[in-house]
Structures are given as structure tokens and as C-alpha cells.
Amino acid sequence: MSDTNSKINRAVWMDIPVADLDRACKFYAAVLGCEVPQDSFGDCHFGILEHTDGNGGCLVVKPEEISGDKGLLVYFNTDGRIRDAVAQLIEHGGTVQEDIHSIGPHGFRAVALDSEGNRIALHSNTDD
Numbered sequence: 166m167s168d169t170n171s172k173i174n175r176a177v178w179m180d181i182p183v184a185d186l187d188r189a190c191k192f193y194a195a196v197l198g199c200e201v202p203q204d205s206f207g208d209c210h211f212g213i214l215e216h217t218d219g220n221g222g223c224l225v226v227k228p229e230e231i232s233g234d235k236g237l238l239v240y241f242n243t244d245g246r247i248r249d250a251v252a253q254l255i256e257h258g259g260t261v262q263e264d265i266h267s268i269g270p271h272g273f274r275a276v277a278l279d280s281e282g283n284r285i286a287l288h289s290n291t292d293d
Contacts, residue, residue, distance in 0.1 A: 174220055176220060177220060177221075178220065178221055178222055178223075179220075179221075179222035179223075179239055180222065180223055180225045180227075181222060181223070181224050181225065181239075181279075181281075181283060182225060182226075182227040182228065182229075182230035182231050182232075182281070182283065183212075183224045183225065183226055183227070183228070183231075183281045183283075184226070184228035184231065184281050184282075185280075185281070186203065186210060186211070186212055186224060186226050187203075188258065188280050188281070189212060189224045189279070189280055189281050190202075190203060190212040190224060191257060191280075192254075192257040192258060192259065192279055192280035192281075193212070193214060193224065193279070195253040195254075195256070195257045196241070196243070196250050196253045196254045196257065196259070196279075196287070197214070197215075197241055197242075197243065197250070198243075198246065198249075198250070198253075199214065199215035200215045201213065201214060201215070201224070209225070210226060211223045211224055211225050211226070212224035222239075228281075231281055231282045231283055232283065232284070233278070233282050233283070233284065234262070234278070234284050235284070236284070238276070238284060238285070238286050239285055239286065240274065240285075240286040240287075240288040241285060241286065241287055241288065242288060242289075243287045243288060243289050244288070244289045244290050244291070245289060245290070245291060245293055246289070246293065247265055247273055247274075247275065247287055247288070247289035247291075247292060247293065248265065248292070248293060250275075250287050250289075251264075251265060251275050251277070251287060254275075254277055254279075254287070257280055258280035259277050259278060259279050259280055260277060260278045261275060261276075261277045262276045262277055262278060262284070263275060263276035263277075265292055267292075272288060272289055272290040272291070273288070273289050273290075273291065273292045274286045274287060274288050274289075275287045
């Protein structure tokens with residue numbers, strides 16, 4: 166965990182439940198434009214969201230925990246490429262629930278379901 170995470174950030178990690186690890190890793194790699202390598206510890210297999218200098222998370226095979234369109238809403242950083250991220254989301258099996266829209270002085274977001282059925286938000290400071 167980076168110093169920023171341990172001293173400043175309130176949210177430091179996320180586990181995202183998935184049904185199909187290969188599909189979810191491809192989805193998040195395309196949408197977020199980052200590496201999502203797979204790893205394992207004991208009998209637990211997971212995909213790790215790239216997080217060298219910031220908050221991180223992993224994709225964990227737990228289909229029974231997928232909550233769909235309710236519960237926490239995690240915002241993923243797609244700054245400067247939100248339109249491409251939404252296009253990748255659709256191409257890789259996601260579904261847009263709320264298209265790109267302004268959230269006032271806080272930038273722009275799109276709300277969607279990922280390839281596994283989890284509700285997520287894509288965020289950018291611009292609508293590019």
C-alpha cells in the first residue's frame with residue numbers, strides 16, 4: 166500500500182465480485198486502459214487492477230456477491246478518455262445505464278453495468 170493510501174485516502178482497496186475471471190480481466194483492461202494480470206493465492210484466483218501509485222483493487226470469483234444495480238457505486242478514473250472507455254465498455258459486454266453526463270464542478274460520469282453485472286461509474290474531468 167502506498168503512503169498516499171495509508172495516510173490520506175479513505176478508500177484503499179476494492180474487491181469486485183465476478184463470475185468469469187478471464188472475461189472480467191479483459192473488460193477492465195479495455196475500459197480502464199491498464200493491465201489486469203491474473204494471480205492466485207492458495208485456491209483463490211483473482212485479477213489485479215493496476216495500482217502502482219494509487220488505490221487498487223482486484224477481481225475475485227464470487228458470482229453470488231454480484232449485486233447488480235444497487236449497493237456501492239465505485240467511480241473508475243477514465244480522465245480524458247471517457248468516450249473511449251464507454252465504447253470499450255459496450256464492446257466488452259457492459260451495459261450503459263446512464264450515458265455520459267455532467268456532475269457539475271466535479272466533471273463527467275457514465276453509470277453502467279460491467280461485464281459481470283456490477284454497477285460501476287466511469288469518471289473524467291472532461292467529456293472527451
